[in-house]
Amino acid sequence: MEFRTVTAPLVLLSAGGTGGHLFPAESLANALKASGVRVVLVTDKRANAYAGSFPAEEIIEIPSATPSGRSVLQMAKAAFLLGKGILKAIPVIRRLKPAAAVGFGGYPTVPPILAASFLGVPTVIHEANGVLGRANRLLARRASLIATGFEATKGVPADVSGQRVHSGNPIRPPVLEAAKIAYPALSQDSRVKLLVFGGSQGARVMSDIVPPAIALLPTEIRARLSICQQAREEDLQRVRETYRKLDVACEVEPFFKDLPRRIADAHLVISRSGASTVAELSVIGRPSILVPLPGSLDQDQAANAKTLADIGAAIVLTQVEFTPERLASEIQGLLTEPERLTRAAASAKSAGISDAAERLAEAVLKLALTTKNGIKS
Structure with a gap:
């Protein structure tokens, strides 16, 4: 599936926090670029510190936080930062008009993926682990597509309406x-x-x-x-x-x-x-x-x-x-x-899936081509 025109579509990738989230996103970015697709990365402050080699035409930092602990004040602060991130992500997505938005788990993906969903952009969440993480569970019901690293991934809500695909976990070139x-x-x-x-x-x-x-x-x-x-x-x-x-x-x-x-x-x-x-x-x-x-x-x-x-x-x-x-x-x-x-x-x-990045890229591009983007100019 190739796009080699001036109007090549753009896919927004969201990953942050750790290399465990960022590296699969980087592998997908390389697979998308090989198909002629433009890529933008939305990440948080932690991952932005070592995302310099990421193959994206733009790297955008969006504030986020992980709700944790028993303190009401800490939870309120995290909710405030997540809300602030959504408000910051909305104009970014309006400007970029991505054909699809893909999140790789962790709370840094919540603001951009929710904002994309609110604006009618087809959204994908990728779950690398054998159990759906808390951030991905929060996003699952709004996702157009749920891609999993393991075939039998637990914790996916029973009432999700999005498609599901077992893509495997995208692998780095040295692997x-x-x-x-x-x-x-x-x-x-x-x-x-x-x-x-x-x-x-x-x-x-x-x-x-x-x-x-x-x-x-x-x-x-x-x-x-x-x-x-x-x-x-x-x-x-x-x-x-x-x-x-x-x-x-x-x-x-x-x-x-x-x-x-x-x-x-x-x-x-x-x-x-x-x-x-x-x-x-x-x-x-x-x-x-x-x-x-x-x-x-x-x-x-x-x-x-x-x-x-x-x-x-x-x-x-x-x-x-x-x-x-x-x-x-x-x-x-x-x-x-x-x-x-x-x-x-x-x-x-x-059990190895060596072409996971290509499988995921194909699923993302198919979704982008078959789903109408709701963003207005």
């Missing part, structure tokens, strides 16, 4: 490159590459649990390990020192710019189960031990992890179960039966 790498050969005697990470900042729990678990492994298994681990700055020294004392080859850093490639090089990944992580593990095709982030109101990471556990691609441990003893037992069991890891890698790969 697509890493997906070309075959699962590394593994035997009972070969070197084993273990990758450990816990999100963009590194989870403290990984530094607390993984090194002691490695210490509990038999010497012959430890001797085979090569560990690449993400850790917070304040945890780096103790994690490195533990592995040094155990004589385990390691690379411990606060951040890895080439994480997709490191996932591809790994025989086993230990991580949280955010939507982007689960999507990347699937597209690249790597076995994992997943520890969903506890305490989430929606339990979205648990739902994400379950999609891989159900097909034998991952072992899921709650944070309570994630102890050095349990983790050591799971690692030892996998490494003494390497064929389990090979099967899990294949299962993960079978």
Whole structure:
């Protein structure tokens, strides 16, 4: 579906707060631009700080807030900022006259998507997680189309009138490159590459649990390990020192710019189960031990992890179960039966959707072409 004219349509994308929302939006933007569609990004102050490389002809900041806490004053302040954002978004949308508006979850998407809906613009919400988030639940009844990263997404209101499509989660180009790498050969005697990470900042729990678990492994298994681990700055020294004392080859850093490639090089990944992580593990095709982030109101990471556990691609441990003893037992069991890891890698790969951005772009463009835009000049 190509648009290569002077009057090429414009699609407004709204994402903010975290890379988990912004990166899928960036992937969709690239797919839309490949079809000759113009793109504008509406975001909040937090995401605008690192949205400089976003492929949009314009980046617009709209105020927003997340209603949280029990304080009436805090809730009132958040509602005021959301209302202020809607009022600011209305003239922006009148000026841009987008053919469609797409939101990627989180409260920064609420003002522009609601404003677009009020003005008669076809609206799309994309839910990356296995459970519809609170902001998307708020927008669901006004959405013309609900796109989901997982086929069985929970929490979609029963009375929504919009269309639904399972697009998958749009993937970054480095992940697509890493997906070309075959699962590394593994035997009972070969070197084993273990990758450990816990999100963009590194989870403290990984530094607390993984090194002691490695210490509990038999010497012959430890001797085979090569560990690449993400850790917070304040945890780096103790994690490195533990592995040094155990004589385990390691690379411990606060951040890895080439994480997709490191996932591809790994025989086993230990991580949280955010939507982007689960999507990347699937597209690249790597076995994992997943520890969903506890305490989430929606339990979205648990739902994400379950999609891989159900097909034998991952072992899921709650944070309570994630102890050095349990983790050591799971690692030892996998490494003494390497064929389990090979099967899990294949299962993960079978669930990957590498063309999610193109699928979503096609759905958005179809909606834009078949729905009359209500904005008046």
